[in-house]
Amino acid sequence: MSSxxxxxxxxxxxxxxxxVEILAVMALMGILLFxxxxxxxxxxxxxxxxxxxxxxxxxxxxxxxxxxxxxQYVALLMPDGNLPNDYLFRSYKICVVTTTGTANVFNFSRxxxxxxxxxxxxxxxxxxxxxxxHSGSADDTGTFLPSxxxxxxxxxxxxxxxxxxxxxxxxxxxxxxRPNGKIAGPSGDRYVAVSEATxxxxxxxxxxxxxxxxxxxxxxxxxxxxxxxQ
Numbered sequence: 001m002s003s004x005x006x007x008x009x010x011x012x013x014x015x016x017x018x019x020v021e022i023l024a025v026m027a028l029m030g031i032l033l034f035x036x037x038x039x040x041x042x043x044x045x046x047x048x049x050x051x052x053x054x055x056x057x058x059x060x061x062x063x064x065x066x067x068x069x070x071x072q073y074v075a076l077l078m079p080d081g082n083l084p085n086d087y088l089f090r091s092y093k094i095c096v097v098t099t100t101g102t103a104n105v106f107n108f109s110r111x112x113x114x115x116x117x118x119x120x121x122x123x124x125x126x127x128x129x130x131x132x133x134h135s136g137s138a139d140d141t142g143t144f145l146p147s148x149x150x151x152x153x154x155x156x157x158x159x160x161x162x163x164x165x166x167x168x169x170x171x172x173x174x175x176x177x178r179p180n181g182k183i184a185g186p187s188g189d190r191y192v193a194v195s196e197a198t199x200x201x202x203x204x205x206x207x208x209x210x211x212x213x214x215x216x217x218x219x220x221x222x223x224x225x226x227x228x229x230q
Contacts, residue, residue, distance in 0.1 A: 048121035053194045053213040056092065056126070057226040059118060060175060060192075060215065063094045064222050066112065067177040073097045073184065075106060075154050075174040078126050078192070082169050084162065089125040089199050093117045097154055097176060104185050106176055108157040125197035125204060129173065131186055133214050134193035152176040152185050181222040190217040 060076055067074035075097045079087055094115045097106035120126070127134065129151035152174045159166035175192070176184040183190055195212035197204050216225045 048124045049194055049196055049211050049213055052120040052124040052126075053215055053226055055118060055120070056192060056194060057215050057224050059092055059094065060217065060224040062115075063175070064177045064181050064224065066094065067179055068181040070096075071179040073099065073106060073176055073178060075152065075176045077154060077157065077172050077174045078129070080126075080173045082171060083159065083166065085199060085201050087117070087162070089127075089197070089204055090120040091117050092119075092126075095154070095157070097174075100155070104152050106152060106154050106174070106184075108154050111158075120194070123196060123198060123207065124194060125199065127193040127195045127197060127204070127206075127212065129175065129190065129192050131188040131190060133191045133216075134195070134212050150186065151190070175217065177222055183217050183219060183222050187219060189219045191215065192217070 056076075056078075063074045063076045066072070073096065074094060076092055076094055078092045080089055083091075094112050096109040096112070098109050100107055131150050153170075154172045154174045154176075155170040157166075157169045157172050159169050175190060178184050192215040193212055194215065195206060196208040197206045199205070213227050215227070217223070218225070
């Protein structure tokens, strides 16, 4: 009986797949991968928007907390121009600023030593900052654009860490918190819209009009809330 079992096991161990069987399995795997890839890419990008919004929410909270604790004006810079393309619409960094006497315009004072440039996940962007929530496709067709002075700008930003060409940069888009923790600038809540988009060097191109998240900053308290979304 033991001898027979040994023979059966030996026969089973010697079973090999034919080349046709291997090719058939590989072809089936390729078909399944082809079918699943679009859904997987959508899942990854959608997750990127959520990660981006949560990261920005956290940074805005850090900026507000620093403003309150140190009784200073503090800005979260979110550039959309005047910097290298890699930084536009997807980078952010906290700095201390001073007032200029002009509404919505602040002067750069210094970087926080503990803060470095942060970047949103690839394929996501800070679409815009506005005093009203993102409205979906209307934002992307140009019929619904940020109003004038819907956010603050910071002048004289020192960016030699990026390149010697950027000794002093003006008009950097930002959210600024007052020493009491409230937001500076126009009346009304502030909304930072994060969406699936890519910057091609000249234009910010939306890749999914249905996937965005608004970060709301309350006008009365400055508190930051993640997600008024689609």
